[in-house]
Amino acid sequence: MPPVLPLDPPQRLVHSLEGRPNGAAAADWLTALPRLLEQMLEEWDLTAERVVSPGGRSSLIVLVRLPDGTPGTLKLTAPGSSATLEQAALAHWDGWGAVRVLRSRTCDGALLLERLHGEVSLRSLPETQAMLEAASAVRRLWVAPPEGHGFGTVEKHTAAAADTLLAQAPAEVAPLVDEALALRASLVAGAPEAVLLHGDFRQGAVLAAGGERAQWLAVGPEPLIGERAFDLARLVRDRLHDLLASAGAPAVTRRRIHRLADSLEVDRERLRGWTLYRAVESGVRNLSRGSRADGEALLEFAGWV
Template structure:
């Protein structure tokens, strides 16, 4: 069966694996990746066309053809990312607002997906149009989770983050971290609702599609169950570097946040608080991993709120 061997993994993936919490596990996975790809192609009778590059930071994506010639995309998850959870969420959405899952082998981290236009995301649109389409796309994903689901709650997910933030934060960022932790505690103490969330929703996670269902479909969920404001919080800071360079950036951010909240009927205060918490958490995480510039940018953004 044709394959893409010898495989040259995209550098974005290789760099991300350098910061993996279990370096030895990541190194073994990367070494075994050509064999895993070969085995998966053979299992589903797929013909590989090319590796998507630059691709993602948590998976290898290969454009393939199914036995009948239909175009598809094969996604191989790196260790510490959950193919089973992504597959479960995509199966539950069943193509409604998201890419359709065609088949899965969670034990191998392998997902077979319908092919979208991976090179064209909402980030290719003008800001106002991108935000309008993003709001439309994420609205379709917010449905009740299936009975007996195994998705992690926002409360549990952020509890682990909160513990890490307490351990990581140094004196310079401690006041901002303490505020973010206080906001999180109040939010999870009185949850507003419980729906299935994308978990990492942003403009770059919505791709152009010609499936006939929608011109834009979400990909790459890190599914959680919780309130919609949590899902919107990542979107508020989209195109952050462009935002930082704009005149009156704090006011622009607050207007963006208010418009998103109102258009999607989400409480403004809760959206602001989740946005601040998620920005601080991400900023501290970047600082710890050596990404000082991005970390400081995120913390400055959090200060605007």
């Protein structure tokens, strides 16, 4: 079977991998990608329909058909993205609130998933409705982790990020970084719970399912064990560029925090703290990669919180 990968992988994927610390490994993976794709199609007897573009920032997504004609999605994850942990989280949820895994070979970063409507995420809905659906979707994911799991914790994950934050932060944002790190230390010291989290939950990570099981299902988890407020913090800043262009953005941001916290029974101050920390960490990371506009937008947002 000839490879179906176009001569050039989707540019979003290429550009995202170029900015990663493991750039050499990512480049090798991109070079080997056509052969890996061909291999997985042959071994699982899949018929490729098309490569999804622009696709993801850390994986190649290919729409396929299973031997019986059932539609599926083949996901090949890049180095630095743990297919093992993603598969483990999706298997534990077993289709409850998240996409279902049909087959996996995590040593090669390969996941065969049920087909969702990838072109329709919660971002296609009006803001108020999108937030209501997001709250409903994420609530289903917050369950006790399986025994003997290998997931990392929010505490350890953010400790590693905090070290990088200190090393990369420009001097002019030092006060905001100091506030973020102080909040992070206080939050991990008094965490009220330890549930399975999506880890990168946002409107774009919830796709239309259109089935009897659910109308919307989460995809692309970066699973961690920790408190629910950490999972909501990324959602608070959704549609950031629209928010930046709106009048009264700081007040709108604070109302988002209060509404999400109250609707999901999360402490407002803990959600505010994690929202500020995650925005600062992401902002500094973007600045260090040369994405100045995104970095400055995130730091401006953090200042509103």
